[in-house]
Amino acid sequence: AAKILAEPGSKGLLTCGSGIGISIAANRHAGIRAALCHNSLEASLARQHNDANVLVMGGRLIGEALAVDTLEKFFSTSFEGGRHQIRIEKIEINPERQKN
Secondary structure, eight states: OHHHHHSTTOOEEEEESSSHHHHHHHTTSTTOOEEEOSSHHHHHHHHHHHOOOEEEEETTTSOHHHHHHHHHHHHHOOOOOTHHHHHHHHHOOOTTTOOO
């Protein structure tokens, strides 16, 4: 999380068995918008509409070819901004309320 936050515009990848636990843990950090994605459409929408900066995949739930396709789509898709920016501002964690 610290590396992603230190370099504006950077993105990351996290995996665990299902992807659920690590996505919950990652989203506790202010400025991290981790999206658990199972395919390239979800990855694309996570970037376009939610400016997700961390892709999460479940290693036991996704095959290699689909994982590569999902990863490529996530890292090549841009945030659309506009009306979606308002959502980002509403869901952003207040660093003063963040728990360690």
